[in-house]
Amino acid sequence: MRAFKSENVVIKESDESKIKELLARGFKEIGEDGKLIEDEKQTVVSPDEFDTLKQEKGQLEKENAELKKKLAEANKKLKEATQQSG
Missing domain, CATH: 1.20.5 (Single alpha-helices involved in coiled-coils or other helix-helix interfaces)
Structure with missing residues (x-):
């Protein structure tokens, strides 16, 4: 299960389609330690x-x-x- 954060909201999710939706809505993935996992996507x-x-x-x-x-x-x-x- 992966955790995602936006503002003060943290959501844990395992469904890949819902994960994609969370990322599209601006949520950032956080690790088990609560630190942000850097997004590999960069805008060029x-x-x-x-x-x-x-x-x-x-x-x-x-x-x-x-x-x-x-x-x-x-x-x-x-x-x-x-x-x-x-």
């Missing part, structure tokens, strides 16, 4: 794909910063309006 990304993903990440970080700024401004206006009416 081409340099072009890496550059594209890096650009997308930068754009998303910029968009996120703008949205946080808008949210802070909206919260400030709401707080001011609440204080004026109250």
Whole structure:
């Protein structure tokens, strides 16, 4: 029987089809000592794909910063309006 962990959930399983499902859901296999068994699968990304993903990440970080700024401004206006009416 093999053990798998995700967050604080540990599941013991022996059925290979269920094991594949757990791994697909992001569970990691742990040994009897409770330590993570390193996953042999590695994701390989081409340099072009890496550059594209890096650009997308930068754009998303910029968009996120703008949205946080808008949210802070909206919260400030709401707080001011609440204080004026109250």
